[in-house]
Amino acid sequence: MAEPPQKIVVRFAPSPTGYLHLGSARTGLYNYIFARRNAGHFILRIEDTDLSRSTDEAILQIVSSMREMGLEWDEGPEAPGAHAPYRQTERQPIYHEYIEKLVGSGQLYACFCTPEELETERQAAQAEKRAWVYSGKCRALPAEDAERRRAAGEPWTLRMRVPPGKTVFHDLLRGPVEFDNDTFGDFIVQRSDGTITYNLAVVVDDVSMEISHVIRGDDHISNTPKQVVIYEALGAAVPEFLHMPLLFGTDKKKLSKRHGATKLEQLTAEGFLVDVVRNYLCFLSAEFDESMIAWTLDDLVEKFDVLKLGTSASIFDPEKLRWMNGRFIRQLGDVELGERLEEYLTRVGFYREPAAVEVLAKAGPEALAAAVEGAESAHAPALPPDEEQEGLTRILAPLVREKMDVLADFIPMAGWFFRPLAFGDEAVERLQATPSAAEVLREAAVVLAGLDVWAVERIEPLVRELPQRLGVKPKAVFAALRLGMSGQSVTPGLFESLWVLGRDDAVGRLSTAAALL
RNA sequence: GGCGCAUUCGUCUAGGGGCCUAGGACGCCGCCCUCUCACGGCGGUAACACGGGUUCGAAUCCCGUAUGCGCUACCA
Numbered sequence: 001m002a003e004p005p006q007k008i009v010v011r012f013a014p015s016p017t018g019y020l021h022l023g024s025a026r027t028g029l030y031n032y033i034f035a036r037r038n039a040g041h042f043i044l045r046i047e048d049t050d051l052s053r054s055t056d057e058a059i060l061q062i063v064s065s066m067r068e069m070g071l072e073w074d075e076g077p078e079a080p081g082a083h084a085p086y087r088q089t090e091r092q093p094i095y096h097e098y099i100e101k102l103v104g105s106g107q108l109y110a111c112f113c114t115p116e117e118l119e120t121e122r123q124a125a126q127a128e129k130r131a132w133v134y135s136g137k138c139r140a141l142p143a144e145d146a147e148r149r150r151a152a153g154e155p156w157t158l159r160m161r162v163p164p165g166k167t168v169f170h171d172l173l174r175g176p177v178e179f180d181n182d183t184f185g186d187f188i189v190q191r192s193d194g195t196i197t198y199n200l201a202v203v204v205d206d207v208s209m210e211i212s213h214v215i216r217g218d219d220h221i222s223n224t225p226k227q228v229v230i231y232e233a234l235g236a237a238v239p240e241f242l243h244m245p246l247l248f249g250t251d252k253k254k255l256s257k258r259h260g261a262t263k264l265e266q267l268t269a270e271g272f273l274v275d276v277v278r279n280y281l282c283f284l285s286a287e288f289d290e291s292m293i294a295w296t297l298d299d300l301v302e303k304f305d306v307l308k309l310g311t312s313a314s315i316f317d318p319e320k321l322r323w324m325n326g327r328f329i330r331q332l333g334d335v336e337l338g339e340r341l342e343e344y345l346t347r348v349g350f351y352r353e354p355a356a357v358e359v360l361a362k363a364g365p366e367a368l369a370a371a372v373e374g375a376e377s378a379h380a381p382a383l384p385p386d387e388e389q390e391g392l393t394r395i396l397a398p399l400v401r402e403k404m405d406v407l408a409d410f411i412p413m414a415g416w417f418f419r420p421l422a423f424g425d426e427a428v429e430r431l432q433a434t435p436s437a438a439e440v441l442r443e444a445a446v447v448l449a450g451l452d453v454w455a456v457e458r459i460e461p462l463v464r465e466l467p468q469r470l471g472v473k474p475k476a477v478f479a480a481l482r483l484g485m486s487g488q489s490v491t492p493g494l495f496e497s498l499w500v501l502g503r504d505d506a507v508g509r510l511s512t513a514a515a516l517l
Numbered sequence: 518g519g520c521g522c523a524u525u526c527g528u529c530u531a532g533g534g535g536c537c538u539a540g541g542a543c544g545c546c547g548c549c550c551u552c553u554c555a556c557g558g559c560g561g562u563a564a565c566a567c568g569g570g571u572u573c574g575a576a577u578c579c580c581g582u583a584u585g586c587g588c589u590a591c592c593a
Contacts, residue, residue, distance in 0.1 A: 015593060050593055115591065122590095131519035132589080157591055174522075183520045184589075191591040198593050222521055222588030245523080252585070280529095287530055288542050310530075312523050313586070320529065320543045330556075402556045413554080463552085478552035490554045 008040030009212045012073075013202070015047040016058035019263045020065040022316065023217065023247040023255050026281045029300075030244060030309075031215045032071040033282070036301040043209055044076030046087045049201055059087075065264050069278055070297045083209040088201055095196045098204045098234065099158065099189070107233040108189065110146045110156045111138040133185030134159070158190035160229060167225040172213075172242040173311050179225035187226055199223055203230040211239050215306070218243035218313075242306065245285050246313045255316055267321075269369035271344060271406030276325045284314040293327045326405035338397040342385060344407040345393065348372050352383040354418040361411035368408055392417055395500055399492040416486045417500060421509045423487045423516065430483055432517065436472045437480040441514035443470060444481055448498070449507045460495040484513035 012028040014020060020028070035042035044066065048054035063077055075081035085091055102108045111134075118134070125132035138146075139161065150156055162185060168178045189200040196204075206214060221243050231238045249255045255262050267277055279295050286309055295303070329337065348368060350357040360367050375382075385393060396414050403413055416422075423431075431437050447462050463481065467474040481498075482491055485506060491497050498506045 017593085047593065053593085111591095118591085126518070129518045133519090155591095171522095177521075179520070188591055193591080195591085197591075201593090217587095218522065219587050223593095225521090226588095243522085246586075248586090250528080254586090284529065290542075314530090315528060317528050317543070323543055326556090400555095403554060405555095409555095474552070482553060488553095492554090494552050 006212055007210070008035065008038040009043065009210050010035045010040060010215055011043040011045050011206070011209060011211050012071075013045040013047045013205070013216075014062055015050065015053070016055060016062060017050065017053040018058055018061075019265070020062045021255060021262045022264070022277075022281060025065060025069065025264060026247060026284070027215065027217060027244065028066060028071055029069065029278060029281055030242075030306050032073075033301050033304055034213065034215060034242075034306045035074075037304075037306075040212075041075070042071075042073045043081075043083060043211070044073035044079075044086065045205060045209070046077065047201075049088045049196070049198060051089065054089075068264060068268075068274055070274075088205070091201075091205065092196070094208055095201060095204050098207075099196070099200075102160075102189075102233055103158070105233070107161050108158045109139060109141070109161055109186075110150065111159045111186075111188070112141075112146075112149055112154055112156050113137055114155070131183070133182060134187070136186055139186060155192040157188045157192050159186040160189050160226075160233065162186050162226075162229055167228050169224050169228050169238065169241055171221070172240055172307055173244070173309060177221065177224070181225070181229070184226055189230075199226045200230060203227050203234070203236075206239060207231065207234060207236045213240045213242060215242045215244065217246055218311075219246060244306075244309055245311055247281075247284065248313050248315045250315055250317070252313075252315060265373070266369045269348070269372040270365040271368075271408030271410075272321065272325050273328060273340070273407070276328045277321065280321045280324055284316070285310040285312075290327075293324050294331055322405045329404050329407075330401055332401070334394075334398045337401055338394040341397055341407060341410055342390065342393050345410070346382045346384050348408070348411075349375055349380075349383065350411060350415075350418075351385045351389050354415055355422075358411055358415040358419075361408055361415070365406075365408060389418060392500070396492065399496050399500070403492070412488075413490065414492060416488060416491070417497075421485075421487055421512055423513075427483055427487045427489075428516065430489060431480065431513065434480045434483070435476045436470060437476075437484070438514050438517040439470060440466065440472060440477050440480040441484045441510045441517075444477075444484075445507045445510040445514065448503065448510070451503065454499065454503045456495050456499045459498050463495060463498075481510070485509045 010031045012031040014024050014028070032042055034040070046059055046062075048059075059077065066073070073079060075083055076086045080086075099108065113134075121135065122132045138159070146156075162181050164181060166178055166180055168176050171177050187197075187199065189197050191197065205211075224241060224243075228238055247255055249262075264274065264277060268274060275296070276293065278297065279292055279300070282300055282304055283289070283292060286304075292299075292303075332340070345351060348357055348360075348371070357368075357371075360371055396410075396417065400410055400414050404410060434440075444463065444466060447466070448459065451458055451462065463477070464474075466472075467477045470477070478494055479489070482494055483489060485491075485497060485501060492500075501509065
């Protein structure tokens with residue numbers, strides 16, 4: 001790898017207007033990977049210039065989502081460093097310092113046009129189907145006049161004196177991108193209330209934080225020439241830009257609540273694993289490689305090249321994520337799967353009320369996620385498994401591994417082990433529809449009760465010889481037993497399930513079911 | 518309206534002038550395996566937005582058009 005020409009410093013700058021959605025999370029991820037990969041520095045900055053929409057709560061959420069993904073920052077909230085502070089609201093003095101500089105060098109000028117005047121101009125332009133850019137009316141106002149009007153209390157803004165010509169910047173993914181300066185004209189950098197405008201704030205932050213590479217969504221491409229103009233006015237080095245393609249929902253619109261899960265926490269509540277979500281997010285806009293499903297963050301840093309990203313927007317596909325999650329689960333060892341399951345089931349409150357959570361799980365992932373969120377915001381303590389539940393979870397883990405895509409799948413599949421036998425109407429009907437069910441159940445109970453060593457290898461042959469002995473089709477025997485022990489038609493392997501129940505419970509359940517018919 | 522970015526199977530993508538009668542993955546369909554559901558295996562379905570060039574030859578280069586998205590604010 002070529003020696004980096006300078007110290008690499010990147011930043012991720014979300015605005016705290018809500019939770020961190022997957023699109024932003026992805027931007028954070030790429031920044032992190034790029035920084036680590038190049039032995040660079042990663043700064044987390046909070047763009048809370050928009051006071052009305054920013055909340056401290058949101059900052060906390062962002063911080064926690066970043067941590068959950070393992071994206072540690074070198075500098076930022078809770079990790080102060082040389083470039084503090086990290087909230088734009090706390091950086092006002094810095095902005096004004098730079099503003100002074102620009103005013104001093106004549107790059108900025110005061111504009112007294114009122115919003116109404118500008119609006120009129122804009123409307124006129126629109127009526128003529130003409131592009132509107134600021135006319136530059138106040139551009140040549142003599143300094144004395146400006147001073148006098150200011151003193152008189154007239155409201156004014158500060159505009160950038162944009163030079164004529166073109167502005168070209170380099171994009172790491174697309175090469176040179178060119179804009180005509182007169183397509184945007186002299187833009188405002190300081191509002192009449194003295195606050196600073198977005199484009200100025202970003203540039204000042206990036207300059208003062210010595211950012212070398214700006215990695216952000218491609219919705220910022222159009223802002224970039226204005227920012228470059230500011231860099232140049234400041235005499236600062238223009239960083240490299242990498243505008244990454246946006247992430248859309250299945251309807252090709254920006255990801256929003258309507259698309260189901262749009263934040264990490266919701267996905268994990270539905271039983272997706274962060275490891276997988278991270279890799280999925282990373283590999284959108286890049287060539288898929290099956291081996292990457294199990295990659296760790298460190299693997300991504302080592303092997304994933306942000307410069308190889310595609311340039312067109314991609315759509316978030318929950319189906320593929322689900323498949324990837326299943327693949328990931330299947331390559332997990334017994335112990336680790338057991339741990340993950342335990343952690344997950346605790347979080348969704350399964351151990352507290354298995355039956356109730358089972359109902360939720362059957363209602364769908366959204367219901368489950370909503371319940372988790374509700375519990376967490378109410379700060380209800382998660383109830384860890386008792387000894388018996390823990391043992392059961394561990395034993396079951398390898399038996400359900402092949403059947404799960406998300407951890408939540410465990411609940412409908414194996415939830416019945418954790419509660420007393422119960423039959424729904426459908427289960428009873430199925431049982432009654434199964435030939436000789438009562439006889440099969442009774443006979444199986446008797447045979448199993450007589451088994452001295454309770455092991456899968458002993459249970460299986462016993463059950464397998466039942467069909468012939470009773471003159472019933474094998475399928476009917478298995479179906480009756482499955483329904484009889486669990487009350488449902490989908491379970492882990494039959495012999496293993498009987499074994500997990502233990503002799504007494506298994507025999508008891510089968511007898512109970514038989515009595516029902 | 519102006520400017521910009523984008524445009525290969527339904528979705529994520531490979532492809533950077535001949536290797537492409539366009540490859541892989543998810544999904545979907547079928548078959549096999551099988552005690553249910555799955556896993557797994559095998560096979561199939563399906564795309565270069567359109568129109569012009571350039572070239573012996575274009576998915577690949579150029580120009581238009583269309584579509585989508587973004588910016589066009591004293592939003593970020």
